Amino acid sequence: MDSPTAQPLAGTLIDVLVERARGVTAGLPLFTALDSGGDPTDRVSAAALLGRVRAVAAALRTVGAAGDRVVVPALPGLDFHAGFLGCLYAGMIAVPVPPLRTGARHRATVRNDRLQKILRDCAPVAVLVSTPEEAEDARRADADAGAGPVPVPARIAVRQPADQGTPGPARTASDPAAVALLQYTSGSTGDPRGVIVGHGSLVANQRAVQDRCEIGPETTVVSWLPLFHDMGLCTGLVLPLVSGAAAVTMEPAAFVRDPRVWLRAIEAEEDVFAAAPDFAYELCVRRIPEAERAGTDLSTWRVAANGSEPVKASTLRRFAEAFRPSFFREEVFSPGYGLAESTLIVTMGKPLFPAPVRHYERAALAEGKAVPATPSAGTVELVGCGTAVTGAAVRVVDPETRRPLAERMVGEIWVDAPGNCAGYWRNEAGSAKVFGARTEGAAPGTEGTEGTEGTEGNHVRTGDLGFLEEGELFVTGRLKDVLIIGGENYFPQDVEAVAGEAHAAFAYQRAAAWPLDEERNGVAVVIETAERDQEVLAGAVRAAGMAVARALPAPVSVFAVARNKVPRTTSGKIRRRACAQQVAAGQLRPLAQWSSR
Secondary structure (H helix, E strand, C coil), rough: CCCCCCCCCCCCCHHHHHHHHHHHCCCEEEEEEECCCEEEEEEEEEEEHHHHHHHHHHCCCCCCCCEEEEEEEEEEEEEEEEHHHHHHHCCCCCEEEECCCCCCCCCEEECCCCHHHHHHHCCCEEEEEECCCHHHHHHHHHHHHHHCCCCCCCCEEECCCCCCCCCCCCCCCCCCCCCCEEEEEECCCCCCCCEEEEHHHHHHHHHHHHHHHHCCCCCEEEEEECCCCHHHHHHHHHHHHHCCCEEEEECCHHHCCCCHHHHHHHCCCCCCCEECCCHHHCCCCCCCCCHHHHHCCCEEEEEEEEEECCCHHHCCCCCCCCCHHHHHHHHEEEEECCCCCCCCCEEECCCCCCCCEEEHHHHHHHEECCCCCCCCEEEEECCCCECCCCCCEEEECCCCCEEEEECCCEEEEEEHHHEEEEEEEHHHHHHHHHEEEEEEEECCCCCCCCCCEEEEEEEEEEEEEEEEECCCCEEEEHHCEEEEECCHHHHCCHHHHHHHHHHHCCCCEEEEEEECCCCCCCEEEEECCCCHHHHHHHHHHHHHHHHHHCCCCCCEEEEECCCCCCCECCCCCCCCCHHHHHHHHHCCCCCCEECCC
């Protein structure tokens, strides 16, 4: 168990900001934004940021009141930081979303399907933009377009005129129980839903990361993650504030164009926490030439968090091996597991302790049992995602009986933690299914133990499957995505990995697997490739199909498609059901295909 931080525990993020703006480090850089080349474009101290935040809050109060919703797009530089915190300072509810589309005159527009759904759901009073000029352009564009399906909210500029000595507005009374933001889910299994995140949950969740990773004023958080996503928001904004650390941020596009920008920013600091999904570490290996790695010093990288998507042991090994000349140590990796419904983090590996990588029998996993085994074609390699962070309890539960399961038994992951959120916005039915769940009875082998009788806890049902082993959480898949074959459960990411490893044409490519038909007696796999030679592709899909057929006792169909064609959410998760629908409708045209039928 981690030792809780000893610094004063402010109840809200605004309390934290005010404390830092009045402290001895008030004038030191808090947030620094980098451009695509890694050069600073904006830098702000806690005191200066508080001034920007108050200006945004004053402008917002001209169009709304406490409790109203405000859409906060992914704005450039540090505009998002000022806008998001300005909403909270005004007592309004922030709604982070991806960047708004821009037209020929750079008009911010809200006319896209996903954002339209969010607008209908949360009915915001305002949408933030960067400058007064953008706000005016947007108003003209809205007037020219006429009435749309959703009322167009006011546009408020984050960059307000310089303070002329007028005192800022009084902040809304601090209440950790009040709603801070609506974090819309990525929509990997349906339409996006607004998770109601409270001020207290937001602060408590990132205090837990601070405790687990020993983050303090000497630490710098380096992040390219999108701030509209829960992992990016917490890593790039909330964690630095609550921990006393500084932060260096850059646009996601800067990292994708050149991952070296991220690594150079890490190299420039003394004690670094940086987090990314698994694909980002793989991208660094593929895109940064071997000859350049030795010229980068990553010895200051103390915590490399890996989460938001399945953590692959092969990625950890490849990155550590590739950047060993850069003084990167494999034990710096800290795999984690979390979800928006619990604010973010649930479990996390302890920094500087090697992440457990273990093999389990594939056939036993299909029966719901995690049986350790020596590596072979019949085993699955899984990475442990750490133990529960401070204040959190993780249980693996039979989703039908709601009874906790014993160690090494696969079931649904349930979480009871201070970071658990209040539900989904205006969605009582969805909230009832996911939030406030209670277990029935005790796990086998614990009956009669004090505190285990009857129902227990107030859990979030994650919809993810996994098992516990000596407190370590191993995630095996999504409950809704499970492939049921011959009455047994198989996990799509396992099938996808088998297909991807079968031929060089599919190496390190995205894939999606789902039931082949309504009777669920087979499996379909779509996998991306950069290969265009038809003879090579024919051999590749056959190799992938035969590899999957050897692993699963069922008919198999494999489809090769061009790169970036497998549908994903805004956070990069595979949308398997959407992929199945596109294949059925003929919208996703294969370059080659193979079937065992």
